Amino acid sequence: MPLAPSDFVFDEDQALLLRAASEFAQAELLPLDRACDRDDSSIAAILPRLSELGFLNLMVPESLGGIGCAYRTFAAILHEISVWSASASVTIGVHNLVAGIVAKFVREPLRSRWLSAWGDPRNFAAFAVSEANAGSDAAGVKTTAVEVDGGFRVNGEKMWVTNGLSAGWLFTLVRLAGLPPDKNFCTLMIDTRLPGITRTKIEGKMGIRGSETAVVHFADVLVPKENLVGERGKGLETCLATLNQGRIGIAAQATGIAEACLTEMVSYARQREQFGRPIGAFQAIGEKIADSAVELEAAKALVWRAACAVDSGETNRSASSMAKLYASEAANRIAYRAVQVHGGTGYVHECRVEQLYRDARITSIYEGTSEIQRIVIARELAKH
Amino acid sequence: MDYELSDDLKSLQEMARRFAADHIAPHARKWDREADIPRDLVSKLAELGFLGIFIPTEYGGVGLGDLGASVIMEEIARHCGATALMLDAHNALCSAHLIRAASAEQKAKYLPKLASGEWLGAWALTEPGCGSDAAALTTTATLDGDSWVLNGAKQWITNGHYAGVYVVMARNKPDGGAKGISAYIVERGTPGLIIGPKEDKLGMRASDTVGLTFENCRIPKANLCGKLGEGFVDAMKTLERGRITISAMSVGLARGALEESLAYAKQRTAFGKPIFEHQSIQFMLADMAMEVDAGRLLTRKAGILSDAGRPSNIEASVAKLFTSEMATRACLNAIQVHGGNGYTKEVPVERYMRDAKLCEIGEGSSQIQRMVIARHLLEL
Numbered sequence: 001m002p003l004a005p006s007d008f009v010f011d012e013d014q015a016l017l018l019r020a021a022s023e024f025a026q027a028e029l030l031p032l033d034r035a036c037d038r039d040d041s042s043i044a045a046i047l048p049r050l051s052e053l054g055f056l057n058l059m060v061p062e063s064l065g066g067i068g069c070a071y072r073t074f075a076a077i078l079h080e081i082s083v084w085s086a087s088a089s090v091t092i093g094v095h096n097l098v099a100g101i102v103a104k105f106v107r108e109p110l111r112s113r114w115l116s117a118w119g120d121p122r123n124f125a126a127f128a129v130s131e132a133n134a135g136s137d138a139a140g141v142k143t144t145a146v147e148v149d150g151g152f153r154v155n156g157e158k159m160w161v162t163n164g165l166s167a168g169w170l171f172t173l174v175r176l177a178g179l180p181p182d183k184n185f186c187t188l189m190i191d192t193r194l195p196g197i198t199r200t201k202i203e204g205k206m207g208i209r210g211s212e213t214a215v216v217h218f219a220d221v222l223v224p225k226e227n228l229v230g231e232r233g234k235g236l237e238t239c240l241a242t243l244n245q246g247r248i249g250i251a252a253q254a255t256g257i258a259e260a261c262l263t264e265m266v267s268y269a270r271q272r273e274q275f276g277r278p279i280g281a282f283q284a285i286g287e288k289i290a291d292s293a294v295e296l297e298a299a300k301a302l303v304w305r306a307a308c309a310v311d312s313g314e315t316n317r318s319a320s321s322m323a324k325l326y327a328s329e330a331a332n333r334i335a336y337r338a339v340q341v342h343g344g345t346g347y348v349h350e351c352r353v354e355q356l357y358r359d360a361r362i363t364s365i366y367e368g369t370s371e372i373q374r375i376v377i378a379r380e381l382a383k384h
Numbered sequence: 385m386d387y388e389l390s391d392d393l394k395s396l397q398e399m400a401r402r403f404a405a406d407h408i409a410p411h412a413r414k415w416d417r418e419a420d421i422p423r424d425l426v427s428k429l430a431e432l433g434f435l436g437i438f439i440p441t442e443y444g445g446v447g448l449g450d451l452g453a454s455v456i457m458e459e460i461a462r463h464c465g466a467t468a469l470m471l472d473a474h475n476a477l478c479s480a481h482l483i484r485a486a487s488a489e490q491k492a493k494y495l496p497k498l499a500s501g502e503w504l505g506a507w508a509l510t511e512p513g514c515g516s517d518a519a520a521l522t523t524t525a526t527l528d529g530d531s532w533v534l535n536g537a538k539q540w541i542t543n544g545h546y547a548g549v550y551v552v553m554a555r556n557k558p559d560g561g562a563k564g565i566s567a568y569i570v571e572r573g574t575p576g577l578i579i580g581p582k583e584d585k586l587g588m589r590a591s592d593t594v595g596l597t598f599e600n601c602r603i604p605k606a607n608l609c610g611k612l613g614e615g616f617v618d619a620m621k622t623l624e625r626g627r628i629t630i631s632a633m634s635v636g637l638a639r640g641a642l643e644e645s646l647a648y649a650k651q652r653t654a655f656g657k658p659i660f661e662h663q664s665i666q667f668m669l670a671d672m673a674m675e676v677d678a679g680r681l682l683t684r685k686a687g688i689l690s691d692a693g694r695p696s697n698i699e700a701s702v703a704k705l706f707t708s709e710m711a712t713r714a715c716l717n718a719i720q721v722h723g724g725n726g727y728t729k730e731v732p733v734e735r736y737m738r739d740a741k742l743c744e745i746g747e748g749s750s751q752i753q754r755m756v757i758a759r760h761l762l763e764l
Contacts, residue, residue, distance in 0.1 A: 298681075326674055
């Protein structure tokens with residue numbers, strides 16, 4: 001079931017793209033996702049296939065070899081992918097998000113050079129902002145950059161870096177020496193092949209185990225000057241500008257998980273019999289299904305609205321935050337109900353809802369916790 | 385599908401918003417206390433076309449769809465749930481049923497009077513013995529020569545005290561189940577139509593709600609509305625579509641709760657700062673704003689689909705369930721934000737809460753909505 005409010009929203013090309021994404025995700029991503037969850041292994045093995053099908057440069061303009069999707073189509077694709085693999089959804093989402101940063105903040109000729117190669121798995125990208133002591137409080141990052149002959153010397157450590165292990169590019173937030181402490185944020189595109197970079201896997205995540213999450217250590221990494229993204233001192237703004245879209249991407253991941261849960265619940269309730277009838281015939285079960293469907297619809301509506309706002313060029317922070325906050329918390333509630341409807345079976349790994357319940361949990365944490373989203377919404381409200 | 389309104393609807397919204405702020409907001413508390421909406425407000429609403437929302441222009445109405453109706457209803461409900469409820473029963477139940485099922489002669493006779501506000505419209509399905517289980521209704525309609533004779537009782541009829549015309553669902557076939565039910569048009573003043581006293585309600589107090597008794601109430605044969613035996617289906621379709629406008633009412637009430645709370649929280653101080661700056665209050669308001677927006681989007685989606693002639697029943701059910709329950713949440717939290725002040729009639733949020741509760745009950749209770757949605761998904 002697509003993210004869009006109705007089937008008459010997409011043109012034929014877009015509809016084909018969505019259908020292809022959904023079919024591919026079900027046929028090829030799901031089995032890999034389940035294996036990665038079992039083994040705590042990376043879904044990045046599928047990168048060449050993703051590249052082949054265009055999932056690595058979805059919003060890159062056609063003139064630069066990309067698919068040239070509108071943002072709303074991109075969000076709808078992330079939703080379709082997430083129905084079958086939440087790990088793949090965030091993997092693709094983050095990589096494409098960094099392309100957006102390049103498109104917006106990197107100057108020519110580097111911009112075209114990088115974007116036209118974005119579909120190549122060697123340019124797989126990650127977002128390196130958070131640190132062990134700086135999550136919600138992103139301004140507390142301590143990774144430093146010192147301007148030297150030929151570039152920036154970077155030292156520090158980033159944590160929770162999605163795509164971090166296989167990435168060719170790290171979009172990194174640093175503090176530039178020599179500028180006043182509250183105005184020294186900068187962002188750099190760091191090539192992971194540079195000497196001095198060590199990457200370690202964060203083991204044992206509760207969910208989205210197929211999505212790589214890494215600690216990245218920088219020891220005197222010399223980054224070329226031209227890899228500065230945006231202006232010196234404006235690094236935090238550059239990051240925050242991206243968050244708007246990133247949040248919608250996670251919201252679409254959440255709606256995908258929620259939809260998978262709903263489908264599983266409905267299917268189980270139709271065929272599982274107790275007391276002489278399908279359990280779906282009992283109101284107690286029917287109500288869980290109805291409430292889940294309602295919340296999923298509300299989540300999709302909020303995500304769609306936020307995605308449309310991006311396409312129409314408006315910066316609607318409130319819309320993005322509302323979408324992310326609602327969709328993530330709804331996905332958690334829906335996953336909870338899905339396990340409940342499945343009874344004992346839902347508590348065992350063989351049943352997909354067991355994993356979906358664990359996958360859902362991260363959505364209200366990363367890309368801005370629910371608490372941060374509420375602060376953003378309230379801040380926008382206060383303006384009225 | 386974009387949820388943005390067209391320029392025309394934006395103008396309509398602005399007009400309705402100003403009207404509600406100028407002519408409704410200052411008086412709504414008094415109307416709640418006195419349990420009555422003044423007749424001159426009804427005239428003003430008629431002048432704006434709000435009594436002919438769905439009625440085609442050829443009958444004096446403004447011929448809007450569900451999206452347009454939802455825009456008007458949200459603005460009215462923002463300041464007075466009761467006025468919105470009056471409009472809802474008149475437009476989305478009585479008038480809509482006539483538009484759907486009445487003959488050309490019946491439409492020509494009744495729709496202009498409804499559109500002009502000369503008559504208010506009421507719609508009578510529920511009985512003392514059946515609400516959710518509407519097909520179990522027992523009011524009878526017996527054909528006797530050139531007349532139908534109605535006997536029975538209806539309950540919770542909005543606009544019943546003032547209406548000039550009633551669309552009444554009655555059983556023309558004793559053992560027919562849903563297929564034995566037809567719809568009838570009954571005019572005010574018909575002998576045998578007894579209008580009961582106004583109910584003393586928790587909320588929506590200014591909206592008149594009465595019981596009706598039919599004692600050998602004789603109406604012309606020509607007053608059968610729609611086909612014999614199809615009254616129940618027409619009623620259900622009317623109700624289903626009517627869920628869109630009641631959703632808009634809930635959104636309006638919730639928005640009222642939010643706007644009042646936001647204003648209050650910005651100026652009320654505690655522990656050295658406006659209470660808005662305490663996360664506990666701030667987060668309540670953020671959640672309220674989010675749910676109001678989600679509710680509005682769901683309502684608009686249902687309206688857009690309905691206006692495009694696409695299936696929209698489930699979307700309408702989804703919107704109705706979500707908006708009504710979130711409105712109660714919003715209003716309860718609004719009282720909480722206001723603290724002790726919220727517990728008095730000095731501020732409007734307690735009235736919004738009392739009004740909002742009705743939306744979880746009427747037009748298909750939350751329990752019915754869950755049943756409808758579950759059945760649709762489970763196909764059991």
